[in-house]
Amino acid sequence: MHVPVLLDEAIRLLDPQPGENFIDATIGGGGHAEKLISRIGTEGKLLGIDWDEEQIRRLKEEWREKTNVILTAANYKNLENIIKQYNFAPPDGILFDLGFGLHTLEVSGKGFSFQKDEPLIMRYGGDEGPTAREILNTASEAELERIFREYGDERYSENIAHAVAVERKRKQIERTADLVRIIGEAIPRFLGRRGINPATRTFQALRIAVNDEFGNIKKGVSAAIRVLAKNGRIVVITFHSGEDRVAKEIFKKASEEKTLEILTKHVIRPGRAEVLRNRASRSAKLRAGIKK
Numbered sequence: 001m002h003v004p005v006l007l008d009e010a011i012r013l014l015d016p017q018p019g020e021n022f023i024d025a026t027i028g029g030g031g032h033a034e035k036l037i038s039r040i041g042t043e044g045k046l047l048g049i050d051w052d053e054e055q056i057r058r059l060k061e062e063w064r065e066k067t068n069v070i071l072t073a074a075n076y077k078n079l080e081n082i083i084k085q086y087n088f089a090p091p092d093g094i095l096f097d098l099g100f101g102l103h104t105l106e107v108s109g110k111g112f113s114f115q116k117d118e119p120l121i122m123r124y125g126g127d128e129g130p131t132a133r134e135i136l137n138t139a140s141e142a143e144l145e146r147i148f149r150e151y152g153d154e155r156y157s158e159n160i161a162h163a164v165a166v167e168r169k170r171k172q173i174e175r176t177a178d179l180v181r182i183i184g185e186a187i188p189r190f191l192g193r194r195g196i197n198p199a200t201r202t203f204q205a206l207r208i209a210v211n212d213e214f215g216n217i218k219k220g221v222s223a224a225i226r227v228l229a230k231n232g233r234i235v236v237i238t239f240h241s242g243e244d245r246v247a248k249e250i251f252k253k254a255s256e257e258k259t260l261e262i263l264t265k266h267v268i269r270p271g272r273a274e275v276l277r278n279r280a281s282r283s284a285k286l287r288a289g290i291k292k
């Protein structure tokens with residue numbers, strides 16, 4: 001079960017009131033949304049989005065009695081169209097919780113986890129764009145290096161990109177286990193023994209590239225600021241430095257254009273107690289703003 005991250009902080013900053021309209025752009029297991037729904041009451045409305053159809057199907061079943069909730073399987077980058085499609089009034093608050101659904105990692109069978117031997121697909125939803133396998137076997141060595149560095153903050157991006165380019169001439173790279181082995185052989189030995197698994201950053205980078213995650217965040221969060229009602233609130237929770245850089249830039253630009261007042265001069269991080277309770281929260285950062 002997914003444990004919602006920075007739940008109290010997100011709710012405090014979104015400040016939902018009875019009768020208001022909210023959007024949860026990444027509804028996932030519905031942890032944050034449940035709290036929002038209890039605050040806005042039956043007079044309020046919630047629009048929940050997730051591009052993982054399975055999560056939406058499960059929530060529809062679980063919440064079939066909640067008549068003030070709309071659930072849709074879609075990419076939040078199309079937020080403006082989704083709002084039009086459902087004739088949803090300008091929202092009083094929008095939440096983006098960009099973390100990675102544990103559910104996807106464990107059960108999708110699409111190669112998100114380096115701990116399982118699966119085909120390298122890594123698409124969250126739909127069948128747009130190249131799979132991880134296609135990127136690994138066709139992108140130039142320079143492009144792979146950029147992906148691993150920019151999206152994974154991988155310091156051995158050159159070594160890994162080179163190892164991939166050599167290996168794929170011999171045999172196409174098809175499965176997670178192949179990639180884990182290539183990474184293990186490409187980087188200095190001692191790194192495999194402590195700290196995070198040496199494959200972590202490369203897997204993260206590929207996932208971001210396959211799903212155009214930074215492009216989605218740019219489009220989705222910018223659209224959210226545009227559609228918010230006056231004095232409406234936005235909260236964005238990120239889970240690694242790349243995501244946070246994108247969110248920070250959009251907030252900064254909107255603040256310069258005087259469309260958003262930033263409510264978090266310093267990002268909010270989970271306290272020690274939350275990290276002890278839920279290790280997945282350790283890298284979370286929360287930014288919030290209010291529409292002008």
Ligand SMILES: C[S@@+](CC[C@H](N)C(=O)[O-])C[C@H]1O[C@@H](n2cnc3c(N)ncnc32)[C@H](O)[C@@H]1O
Binds near residue numbers: 003027031074101
């Ligand atoms: C950390 S989970 C959200 C958890 C949720 N807040 C909860 O409390 O259960 C992030 C979710 O965002 C979804 N997601 C990621 N990128 C998306 C996108 N571009 N459009 C729609 N959903 C997306 C994932 O499928 C995942 O379910």
